[in-house]
Amino acid sequence: MKKIALLGPGTFTEESAHYFLGRSSYEYMNYKLIPDVFQSTVGGTTDYSVIPIENTFEGSVNLHVDTLVHEVDLPIQAEWVYPISINLLRLPQEGGASETMEDSCKRIRKVYSHGVTLAQCQQFLRRYLPHVELEAVGSNGEAARLVKELAQPEIAALAPLAAGTMYGLETLAKGIHDHEDNFTRFILIGRDKFEGEKPANRTKTTILVTLPSDYPGALHQVLSAFSWRRINLSKIESRPTKKKLGTYFFYIDVEASMDSVLLPAALQEIEAIGCLVRILGCYPTYDYVADIAEE
Numbered sequence: 616m617k618k619i620a621l622l623g624p625g626t627f628t629e630e631s632a633h634y635f636l637g638r639s640s641y642e643y644m645n646y647k648l649i650p651d652v653f654q655s656t657v658g659g660t661t662d663y664s665v666i667p668i669e670n671t672f673e674g675s676v677n678l679h680v681d682t683l684v685h686e687v688d689l690p691i692q693a694e695w696v697y698p699i700s701i702n703l704l705r706l707p708q709e710g711g712a713s714e715t716m717e718d719s720c721k722r723i724r725k726v727y728s729h730g731v732t733l734a735q736c737q738q739f740l741r742r743y744l745p746h747v748e749l750e751a752v753g754s755n756g757e758a759a760r761l762v763k764e765l766a767q768p769e770i771a772a773l774a775p776l777a778a779g780t781m782y783g784l785e786t787l788a789k790g791i792h793d794h795e796d797n798f799t800r801f802i803l804i805g806r807d808k809f810e811g812e813k814p815a816n817r818t819k820t821t822i823l824v825t826l827p828s829d830y831p832g833a834l835h836q837v838l839s840a841f842s843w844r845r846i847n848l849s850k851i852e853s854r855p856t857k858k859k860l861g862t863y864f865f866y867i868d869v870e871a872s873m874d875s876v877l878l879p880a881a882l883q884e885i886e887a888i889g890c891l892v893r894i895l896g897c898y899p900t901y902d903y904v905a906d907i908a909e910e
């Protein structure tokens with residue numbers, strides 16, 4: 616059975632992996648920090664890692680993108696997008712059920728959560744918990760575990776409902792993220808090709824392009840290699856090369872497969888103008904289908 620490393624337990628990463636990959640088809644191994652997730656697959660302890668890479672409202676998780684690019688030489692094998700529904704959890708309190716959510720919030724003094732999750736709940740935190748100390752921890756599952764371990768009525772966590780069930784916590788408020796369409800994109804990285812059971816919605820290729828030097832129109836030339844072939848790009852972002860101040864490469868998601876005729880030709884054209892092209896992966900992408908999850 617293939618082994619999959621992820622941030623967990625009790626995280627959105629785990630929830631999304633169970634949804635897309637199934638609970639029983641793989642052996643899941645939990646790690647407390649993302650660098651350890653990456654390293655377990657690099658070192659061969661696990662076959663794949665699941666990495667959160669982008670959120671609808673927070674954008675790319677730069678640390679994870681940079682680790683993938685600079686420190687880990689493993690291709691992307693699959694990608695999925697999963698809805699993130701955040702909840703306020705605490706230890707069950709005697710008489711707590713008869714209290715309003717607002718009154719319960721007034722008793723809270725400290726909230727643990729993942730930094731990205733805190734950023735996704737700014738409006739709720741400002742409105743109901745302006746007085747609390749917020750502390751970012753390695754994952755939302757870890758936040759829920761701390762609430763259980765510290766066992767103090769004034770400590771709460773922002774986390775998935777599954778984390779609440781795991782640690783016997785009570786839900787004070789459900790779905791408290793600021794924006795309705797709160798989704799996170801996860802990637803699966805590893806040496807072996809991923810053979811998914813479900814049919815993919817699309818195939819995507821992620822590339823890194825480094826321009827030869829800073830000259831007028833260089834990026835335009837790169838983009839035109841895609842545009843005249845009518846190849847769609849779903850993302851383009853610049854990130855520092857970390858070699859010299861002011862030098863960047865472009866991280867580009869292309870809505871095409873390396874098996875097509877057009878994409879390899881476009882990449883050849885880009886290389887011919889002196890750019891360096893690195894392929895981070897050509898992989899299936901899976902969309903979330905609400906009604907299956909709610910069954």
Ligand SMILES: O=C(O)C(=O)C[C@]1(C(=O)O)C=C[C@@H](O)C=C1
Pocket residue numbers: 622625626627628629667670676699729731732753754755756799
């Ligand atoms: O802590 C978790 O629950 C995670 O799965 C991590 C993570 C992230 O790193 O972005 C995943 C999805 C959510 O956007 C918030 C946190």
